[in-house]
Amino acid sequence: MEATTLLIFYAFVFIRLLSIFISTGNERKLKKMGAVEYGKRNSAFLVLAHFAYYIAAAIEGGRRGAFFFDAISFAGLGIYVFSILMLYYVIYSIRHVWTVKLIIAPASHHVLNRSFLFKYIKHPNYFLNVIPELIGIAVFLHAWVTLGVGMVIYLIPLITRIRQEEAVMKEHFQNY
Numbered sequence: 001m002e003a004t005t006l007l008i009f010y011a012f013v014f015i016r017l018l019s020i021f022i023s024t025g026n027e028r029k030l031k032k033m034g035a036v037e038y039g040k041r042n043s044a045f046l047v048l049a050h051f052a053y054y055i056a057a058a059i060e061g062g063r064r065g066a067f068f069f070d071a072i073s074f075a076g077l078g079i080y081v082f083s084i085l086m087l088y089y090v091i092y093s094i095r096h097v098w099t100v101k102l103i104i105a106p107a108s109h110h111v112l113n114r115s116f117l118f119k120y121i122k123h124p125n126y127f128l129n130v131i132p133e134l135i136g137i138a139v140f141l142h143a144w145v146t147l148g149v150g151m152v153i154y155l156i157p158l159i160t161r162i163r164q165e166e167a168v169m170k171e172h173f174q175n176y
Contacts (some may be wrong), residue, residue, distance in 0.1 A: 004069075005141070008077070009058055012137060015084055016054075016098025023099040030097065035105040038119060039164040043101045045157045053150045055135055076140030083132035090125045093117065098125075102165055104172050112173055130158065136167055 027037075037043075091098045094113050097105055104110055117124050134154060138147035169176045 005061070005073070009061075009137075009141070013054065013065060014079065015107035016050075016116060016133075019087060019091065021102065023101070026096050027099045027101060027103060030103050030105050030109075033105055033109050035103045035110075038102045038104065038168050039161065040101075042157050042160050042164060046161060047100060049154045049157055050130075050134075053146065053154055054137065056150050057138050057141045057143040057146040060146050066143050072142060073140050076136050076138070078136070079132050080136030083129045083136055086128035087133070089117070090129060102161065102168060106170070107172070110172075112176065117123065123165070126158060126162060 007166060031037075093115060097103070097110055112118075117128075121127060131151075137145065138144070138150070141151075
């Protein structure tokens with residue numbers, strides 16, 4: 001893998017790690033408020049699957065001799081940039097309740113977001129960030145096997161998370 005591609009991949013990892021630090025900080029604050037975590041095992045599997053996907057894409061891209069200066073890589077980079085913009089918009093929108101885990105704060109601190117994005121797109125973090133992020137990184141690195149096989153594997157805990165989140169939100173918020 002050429003140096004430019006490797007540098008961009010490391011930037012992808014760094015950007016994702018920043019979101020983990022935000023999540024960890026929010027999680028600590030939420031738990032001090034009395035927040036409760038749901039679906040712990042699935043959350044752990046999602047985090048593991050996310051990093052495994054990154055590693056698989058990097059290995060596959062490296063073996064294929066992934067190079068940066070072609071239309072496919074630029075398309076992947078564009079998809080990835082879109083996904084990260086959406087990630088940080090979601091973080092900004094829901095602020096202190098955003099985590100990579102399924103955590104519900106006490107009612108006094110957990111308010112449903114009714115903005116345009118959340119009103120018209122259910123689970124924007126998953127559909128506008130996570131899925132495009134994984135597609136973007138695989139396309140950027142020309143990691144077609146990772147995209148096909150890895151995405152199918154990743155969708156198992158992601159669909160489980162969405163179902164868990166739906167059930168928990170309906171249980172805690174009457175007007176969800």
